[in-house]
Amino acid sequence: MDEKRLQNIPLRNIHIHDQFWDKYIGLVESVILPFEWDLINDRVPGAEKSYCMQNFRVAGGLEKGTHQGTVFQDTDVAKWLEAAAYSLAKKPDQELEKTADAAIDLIIGAQEPDGYLNTYNTILGKGRFYDLFEGHELYTAGHMIEAAVAYAEATGKRKFVNSCAKLADYLCSVFGPEEGKIHGYPGHPEIELALYKLYKYTGKQDYLRLAQYFLDVRGQQPCYFLSESNYQNGTFIFKEFKDFGMDYCQADRPLAEQDKAEGHAVRAVYLYSGMADVAAETGDERMLRQCEMLWENIVRRKMYVTGSIGSAAYGERFTTDYDLPNNTNYSESCATIGLAMFSNRLFQITKDGKYMDVVELALYNTLLSGIALDGRHFFYVNPLECVPEVAEHNPTMRHVKTERQLWFGCACCPPNITRTLASMGNYMFHVGGNTAYLNLYLAGEIEAPLPEGTMRMTVEADYPATGRIRICLHPEKSRQDAEIALRLPAYSAGRYQLLVNGQRISVAKDDAGHEENRRGIDSGERAVYRKGYLYLNRRWQDGDLIELDLDVAFRFVYGNPKVRDDIGKVCIMRGPSVYCFEEADNGAYLAGCRIDTSAPICTEENPDLLGGTLCAVVSGSRIDYRSVGSDEPLYSAKRPVYQPCHLKAIPYACWNNRGKGEMQVWMREE
């Protein structure tokens, strides 16, 4: 473990003005937050009812009624508040803050005197913590705590965080190794990482200890969940839970024995995020190695090329190594967000760029696939291949929506996407010691608080449309000593150019690293390459210019041949962006198309398409469906007839913004 975990910098210090990301981030304040507020208040015609705010009013005694929605319905409000907090952190907004304050008052009004906070149980009064396997009480508490910490950090107002600290204190009094306490743990992890956040915010060790306890006790045998009354009686909240093994929620064995990612994907990556937090904080090297092993298992065996995870809908789960079907997969938006959270933590702890490569993949592809360009429609499930006619008629794909929805009865994903978009700064940028890490190349301005003074950096980029990154530095002090670490994405390794003030910089490899950028004029100055980052250590003057050119040229990507579903196929990427083929550009029967990978991938700029999109055009061939009569038999000796064609691809992130139609990422190779 590296000596110190890298830190976020305040979101108010990061100003994003990026052509690609502004299409989404720009909507957070103006569209998404108000829209989602209306949704959780059940004011959007045509959307599924959420009952979120109503539940709080009922629990707080302001309204008569019962609880409606899922057991974890409260979390939609928490995630909305967390997103609002990030937004307020970046830019004050009295109206939004007033709304948030009112929501917080409603929440606190629903809190019980001892700190317990959960509208489902408060309203229904069936008792607390009797079904940790399914009940989501600790999961809900976790989201409340995350929101409260974010709100306190954003606004300085401590009312909400104090209320959540009271909730956490109550949890500390109920759970733990001591006799008389519950020796259980959450069916759905989340509280662990939240308690870590609260511990970091308050400094109170109890919260870290409880997080650690939840990790230590998890999966101990005999499994706690099996002893719970609902499980014993077969009276499940979610009927399918009776079929789920304990691996579904990572409780089939102690965490120390879990070396493969198993079960429900969101639970897994939320759990692993908490494990990484606690391991780093307590210096638990063994648990950290385990996190790394789990991450490797995901990224080398169980992740889609779009950075999504969860190969099966039933159980919304990981399946087995290399099993990555493209049209029946779950690939939940929340799971991708969790994978980004987990990877981001491992980067902060290890400073290894491979983790940030996965963050980038997840954010540039599946995170954005989850939201429409209008900011009002969402995907929960993100297939890599969709034929609407089939997905709508074959119940094997009944979890797949062929168009983004306004909202979902179980709406974990939309506000999760929102809070992630609102906090992109926490993925883009970190500081540690005298080093400022630039992870993601969104254009904008950053004021990085470094020990010798604030380093203001202006980033010019239109990534990944181009790989041209220009960083202009404005140190607080003249000749300020600082190290700037620039991420060199794995796809561009060995193919980049680095200049400072117009002078080419040669890069020395570290012990494990590569040696690159040696050619050309050598300024005498050196950068060091270490685990995916280029470290530039010098005394910076105002106006110093770093020029980094990455190779984002379109490329063909193959799946590992052990991924049966991708055999014989190829996909197209540009930098971290996966491209896909849509019916809107290419007509139907994409399955009948083949790509000629010996021909170049041409670039086509479409300023009017999807808010300005760089498209890829490839050569290939396709079955001539005019030669296939409607009376043709299903099976015959007739070989299909192919015709040459051109095919056009758009970023996967933008698919399904032009109505319903076929989409395919992996295309057959000619």
Add this chain to the structure above:
Amino acid sequence: MDEKRLQNIPLRNIHIHDQFWDKYIGLVESVILPFEWDLINDRVPGAEKSYCMQNFRVAGGLEKGTHQGTVFQDTDVAKWLEAAAYSLAKKPDQELEKTADAAIDLIIGAQEPDGYLNTYNTILGKGRFYDLFEGHELYTAGHMIEAAVAYAEATGKRKFVNSCAKLADYLCSVFGPEEGKIHGYPGHPEIELALYKLYKYTGKQDYLRLAQYFLDVRGQQPCYFLSESNYQNGTFIFKEFKDFGMDYCQADRPLAEQDKAEGHAVRAVYLYSGMADVAAETGDERMLRQCEMLWENIVRRKMYVTGSIGSAAYGERFTTDYDLPNNTNYSESCATIGLAMFSNRLFQITKDGKYMDVVELALYNTLLSGIALDGRHFFYVNPLECVPEVAEHNPTMRHVKTERQLWFGCACCPPNITRTLASMGNYMFHVGGNTAYLNLYLAGEIEAPLPEGTMRMTVEADYPATGRIRICLHPEKSRQDAEIALRLPAYSAGRYQLLVNGQRISVAKDDAGHEENRRGIDSGERAVYRKGYLYLNRRWQDGDLIELDLDVAFRFVYGNPKVRDDIGKVCIMRGPSVYCFEEADNGAYLAGCRIDTSAPICTEENPDLLGGTLCAVVSGSRIDYRSVGSDEPLYSAKRPVYQPCHLKAIPYACWNNRGKGEMQVWMREE
């Protein structure tokens, strides 16, 4: 509609001695019937409990207890009895008949005084016919009736059929258009075709009328099922039924408006079989056209190359046209049997060989895939592609078993396979007027009762290992006038040879037909080709020899390009037999293999393999997995490396008889 429906001939007149089929049919009496008897009596260690006979003892008051198993558990006994009846029809067996008589006594002992017969409702006493959508009472009654008719025909004993006639009389008194009667119909069709059988056996018009009523009222709007109390109260017997639309059981619209096969595949084909029976009997041309349309929709849009149907597990149902996934499909054994039943009826009614082509496909492939060569293990679900590691870990395929099972809690398939094997004669052979139809070329002897005398025929064949069929005729009378109709399978159209007594016969086409077999020595005698049959009309002498040589050479078969799942792939067939590739012969990662279709398919005789099997060996190439390191990334620019190889295929019918392993029917084409 042709003037008269073709008739079965008594099973005792058909003696099968066929190298290929004896492996299965030979087991019916010696292994399967005794084994299944033990199963339904819960005497097989390791098998799931059936409770079948126990339920009858409890319902009859012979034993204390409650009902166990599904609502239609009785049908396993009925199907066992039906199979036993066919077996007894072919060959008397005192022991078996004694066992069957005892079972029948138990059944009759469980019948209520008014004729009602159903252990589930008799034991639980919740009332009758209150949940036709799910309750399976009429389905169960149908199977009882089928068994009783078969038993009476086999043994001449009328006790069981009288008891079932009483049941049918009771149903006639309860259901019907008259005021005061129930205007409902079965959620699971079957009673329709059973009532038709009982009508044919007894001559009682009421049964035909009730069958017709069930067809007439089906799907009338508002749908009857929606008015039932369980549906209204949401108290479903099968929890998933609440998600099923009325199309699931072909009740979303009147039958006259149903022109595409929809919903649960078994229900559909059982229903269509009853429709065909009633249409033919009542001369309802419109309903018959509808049957033909539904059949065409299945066979041209929704049938696997193996003759199986049901593309989705959830709802065990048809999905949409051309949607035929190979590894997530249901392809239930019972559905294939139902398709054979439906097709057989349409053939009997229309004399069009295309229906018999489908019967042959279904019986030679999926029927046999459902049963192991030991006669004791069964598949319910018949995928065309299976990777055990994936099927066992990806819950999308949780319906797929990777090895045949001893029995199933819901065990509709095993006894259904048994009754079909035991009654193969009803598919092989029909008579109509002075014509004897040879449909399937199993070796054996047939005594066909024709108007001018019995025609004994000895069929020599080892089909489809060879296409050489030799039929020696022994008419009862000298120079007996008779027409022999020989099926010319579609795959051999234009490629066959027909001789009588060594003289080549030229074949005249009929109005719609082909003109073939013109080359070579012409005996002057002609055959007529009409809709898939070669009609030989002459005066036959004892010892006359018909020689038919079909072209069963291995061939490559392509899917219609609208079947996305088969694009770029090819499969191998020999006659009606689909071949498949198994890990046992070819190693793992069949998905990484490609076939060179420009190279010939070689024949390999394996006398020791699976009881003697003709294998196909093809050339091709496969990914060299030794070049794929375990640390290789999931996605990269690295193109897979292929190596030339040979691949061996065995009949799909015999797959999974050598332990668990990968299997694949459709292979990528090089």
